[in-house]
Structure formats: C-alpha cells, structure tokens
Amino acid sequence: MNYHIKDAALAEEGKNLITWANRDMPVLNLIKKRFKKEQTLKGVRLAACLHITSETANLAITLKEGGAEVFLCASNPLSTNDAVAAALVKHYGIATFAIKGEDNDTYYKHLEAVLDEHPNQTMDDGADLMSLLHSTRKKQIKDLVGSTEETTTGVIRLRALAAEKKLKVPVVAVNDNLTKHMFDNRYGTGQSTVDAIMRSTNILLAGSKVVVCGYGWCGRGIAMRARGLGARVIVCEIEPVKALEALMDGYDVMPLKDAVKDADVILSATGNKHVIDIHHIMAAKDGAIIAQSGHFDVEINKKAMEKVAKTIRKIKPMVDEYIIEGKKIYLLGEGRLVNLAAADGHPSSVMDMSFAGQALAAEYIWKHKGKLENKVYSLPPEIDSEIAAMKLASRGIEIDKLSQEQIKYLNSWEEGT
Ligand code: ADE
Numbered sequence: 001m002n003y004h005i006k007d008a009a010l011a012e013e014g015k016n017l018i019t020w021a022n023r024d025m026p027v028l029n030l031i032k033k034r035f036k037k038e039q040t041l042k043g044v045r046l047a048a049c050l051h052i053t054s055e056t057a058n059l060a061i062t063l064k065e066g067g068a069e070v071f072l073c074a075s076n077p078l079s080t081n082d083a084v085a086a087a088l089v090k091h092y093g094i095a096t097f098a099i100k101g102e103d104n105d106t107y108y109k110h111l112e113a114v115l116d117e118h119p120n121q122t123m124d125d126g127a128d129l130m131s132l133l134h135s136t137r138k139k140q141i142k143d144l145v146g147s148t149e150e151t152t153t154g155v156i157r158l159r160a161l162a163a164e165k166k167l168k169v170p171v172v173a174v175n176d177n178l179t180k181h182m183f184d185n186r187y188g189t190g191q192s193t194v195d196a197i198m199r200s201t202n203i204l205l206a207g208s209k210v211v212v213c214g215y216g217w218c219g220r221g222i223a224m225r226a227r228g229l230g231a232r233v234i235v236c237e238i239e240p241v242k243a244l245e246a247l248m249d250g251y252d253v254m255p256l257k258d259a260v261k262d263a264d265v266i267l268s269a270t271g272n273k274h275v276i277d278i279h280h281i282m283a284a285k286d287g288a289i290i291a292q293s294g295h296f297d298v299e300i301n302k303k304a305m306e307k308v309a310k311t312i313r314k315i316k317p318m319v320d321e322y323i324i325e326g327k328k329i330y331l332l333g334e335g336r337l338v339n340l341a342a343a344d345g346h347p348s349s350v351m352d353m354s355f356a357g358q359a360l361a362a363e364y365i366w367k368h369k370g371k372l373e374n375k376v377y378s379l380p381p382e383i384d385s386e387i388a389a390m391k392l393a394s395r396g397i398e399i400d401k402l403s404q405e406q407i408k409y410l411n412s413w414e415e416g417t
Pocket of ligand 1: 050051052054056115188219340344345346347348351
C-alpha cells in the first residue's frame, strides 16, 4: 500500500482518537452496519480529499467496510491530525497521504498520489481534486462515475464550472443537505472557531469586542457562540437581508472599516477574498487578533500584511505577531481556517450528520452510475429526513406525527374563515 504520513509510531494514539470520535457518531455507525451487510460500495475506488481528522477516519472506515477501496489526502495543509493519519494506515489499511504543516508542493503531490490510484469516484472538501481533474488530469475524467462535495466554497467552485458548461462529472453537493449546513456550518464552525481562539490565545471573551464578517450559516454560529461567552459582537455583511437578520438577532451591524477600530478580535467567515484587507488591518487597534474560518486562506490579505510588516515573529503555535506601523497585530493559524489549524475542527456529533450525508451521497452516485448528467445535484429531501430521524432516535427523542385529519387539511383548499 502506498502512503505518506509523518510518523507511524503515532498509530496507537490515533486509534484512540478515532474510537473516541466514533462514540459520538451513531448515524454514521448505522450506515456503516448497513453498508457492511449490503457491500453497497463494492467496486468503488474512492479518492477523498478531506481534512484528516478522527471524524474523517470514521467516514473512511465506513466507506471501506461498505466495500470501497479508499485513498485519502488532506484538503488543507494545516488540518491533518498526524496520529489519525498514522492509525488509518497502520490499523485500518487505508492509504493516506497527509502530513500536518506540509508545504504547498507536498500538498499537491498528495492530491496527485490519490489520483494516481485510478479512482472511479471522488470526494472533495473544497473541490481541489475536481479542479485537478478538470485542468491537468483531464484524461482521467472519463473513469469517474461521479463526485461529492462537502463545503460551501467547493460547491461555489463547482457551480461556476457548471455555469461555464465545463463540468465533466456528476457531482452531489452534500453541503446542500439541511442536515449538513444548518448544523455543521452553524454549530460546528461556531463552536470550533471560538474553541480555536481560546486554545491559541486564552483571551477572555467576556467583555471583549468581536467582529464577525459574514452572516451566513458559519457567521451566525460564530456570532452566537462568541456572544454566549460574553463578547460584544459586531456583524459586517454585504447582503441587506442578512445584515437585517443580524440586527434583529441583536448584534451591532456596520461596515468593517468602522467595526475594526476598537475590535479585540476580527474574524472572517465569508468564503470571499481579502475581506479583511490591509486598510482594515492598518485601522485596527494595537493588539488586535485576526483569524478566518473560510475554506481557503484568501479572506485575510496576508501577502499585504507581510509586505508592510516591519517584523513577523511566532509568539507560540498558531499565533504570529506582525508589527505594522508600530502596532502589534496577531494572526492566528497562519491565516488558514483557524478552527482546524488551531483546534480539532467541528465536534464529532455534528460531523456525524455531515458524513452520514457524504456516505449516502457516495451510495447515491454508485447506485445511479451512468444515469446522472454532468451537473451539480442536491440529494433528495428524504435523505435529509432520514439522517435527522436517525440522529433524533440516537438521542432517544420522539416527535409528533400528523393525524389523518391534519394531512387531509394540508392537502385541501375548501376550509377557510
Ligand atoms: N471540517 C470541519 N471540521 C471537521 C472535522 N472535524 N472533520 C472533518 N472535516 C471537518
């Protein structure tokens, strides 16, 4: 088996982490049981580019038990847990190519390595495999029956590819699942981003001013959790409806140029480029902390920061100090997605639903092979209901059902005032 990991001696530690995550992934475990029995994915050679965490390991094991051959690489140079990568190779026989802190060149070599294994299905978090397959590895694309995509940023890239009529493979946008974005993006990003700030800086959030750029599902979650710890939260948005929602949710709303002035922490979760630009950073106060939770490291204009900084030095892991015009500005997680770079990413319980969606999307593609068009699909809503029902059942929670009278009423028009 080919692989590239940091240290095989970490495998025991990694196995414990995978087992610990598994305890909070009941929905994925139910799917694993069924996949194993049915050998749902027999014949699938699946290349997956995901954050190499203990939750991803549980997904990879599920796919493997379902009959697939799985090849894993990281979807971000800083998000790999090296112990988990070691355990995947040594204890679970899953070919893994990922090292935390790998440089860009190694990152891309790892993507090439999983594509060299001749997959017939891919799974992306950020669309990097799809991007390679549509640029430098076009010849291979005919071997693919389909692909799945985990994240908002990846779905945006794939929809852009489809809009240009250049998408050559059917793709399922797992992020479209309600049981993905309403929970993973909001509660997952919310908790893990605040966790990363606390782990890396240990600042007191109570009473501090936190600016959140973007009020999508991720921004909503971050703002909610920061406020929960006592921070005074300001939201910056470009869409009027979302800005209004933030206002009515009780946050201050204003342009970033005004919000940065006395902010203690400035966070971006928009998926867009240079949201925190150099003029914002120059206007920030001495000691301001900057971070982002978007998929790619584009939201903070780090290159411009490097250009104007008099000195840059590492204070401690994941905290770099930039001296800019005599002020100290602290950048967390090297400007990469802070919740995975400086913490462990989303909790297992939320990844349970996201990865249940991934597993069911992989099954959907394999079952419909040859019948799907080259476009971006959302999974049928019944799959969302199934995932949510399994999650509720795993917590022992029952819910009400419509009566016959209510079903009839909802399907009628006669009864009024
Ligand atoms: N994305 C965010 N958190 C994650 C996690 N814990 N595992 C895999 N992908 C993630």
